[in-house]
Amino acid sequence: MLCMGFEPVIAPDSVVLILGSMPGELSLERQEYYGNPRNDFWRLLASLHGEDHVPGTYEERLRFALGRKIALWDVLASCEREGSLDANIREPAVNDFDALFAEYPNLRTVLFNGAASEKLFRKHAGHLLADSRLGFVRLPSSSPANAMGWERKLAAWREAWQGVTGRGEA
Template sequence: MADTRKRCFDPVVDADTRLLILGSLPGEKSLAHSQYYAHPQNKFWMLLGEVLGVDLKSLPYEARLATLLAHGVGLWDVVAQAHRSGSLDSNIRNRDDNDLPGLLARFPAIRAIAFNGGTAAKLGIKVLGGQAPHYRIVELPSSSPAYTLSYAEKQKKWSDLLSVIVK
């Protein structure tokens, strides 16, 4: 696949968002479908569904997003746009980052930030800079099929989100 400039999606947040989950940059399948975590082998919707107690995977995409918002969960990406061949984070080049501090200022109910994967965490904490200590930071194992930790191990770590989501 050509090394083309890829762009993230708009943030999924509202005034009641308490937890913001940040990925790095959508992969090829997600971009092709214009949906967060659209790759059928990505476990994002299953992992988060278990945390929320909702079968997110069975819902239409728009209903998934509405369900997240109803539970105080938002989505976005650290990288606004970048050159990347394929879907691997290791191929991200010449990136422009999203204005995470600006988003957090517009949505003051956000009190926790979870990073879906090591690249998102590494880049996101840098982008947050001095604001990072003002939030509960949760570094999650990537829900991507490229990250080969077992589902059970991923689920154990993702269950930590429950304490952040509960009001």
């Protein structure tokens, strides 16, 4: 099945870019980043910012991220995939990161939401890893397929986030 990704959610003052690989089936159906209620992404983001509750509507969630200078996108613009698993991705078409980083020069840190997004980025846009103004960090996937457990996942995200905020970015 052909999967088409989303446009980036980004603002001129965004300093952190969180990259997934390709939205899962439910997210694609809902046309929402991290639209599967079992995905921990929005809960993790809220917890990192001291919030007990995740913003309710998708629009509120996007405002929450953008208000904290966080942009969202995926490595892939499209791919062939059956189901939601990254392991099933075939025929990947990569987003234009050269254009994104040129248009949004305030971006300083790229956080990969899982190993698959990092692997795809390294394979298809790896030349950008040499850009000295950018930092790159892999986070454990927020996906429900990642059975790591909430506390360990949150601790890993919190550790990575401290590195971002330590650089005065978000």
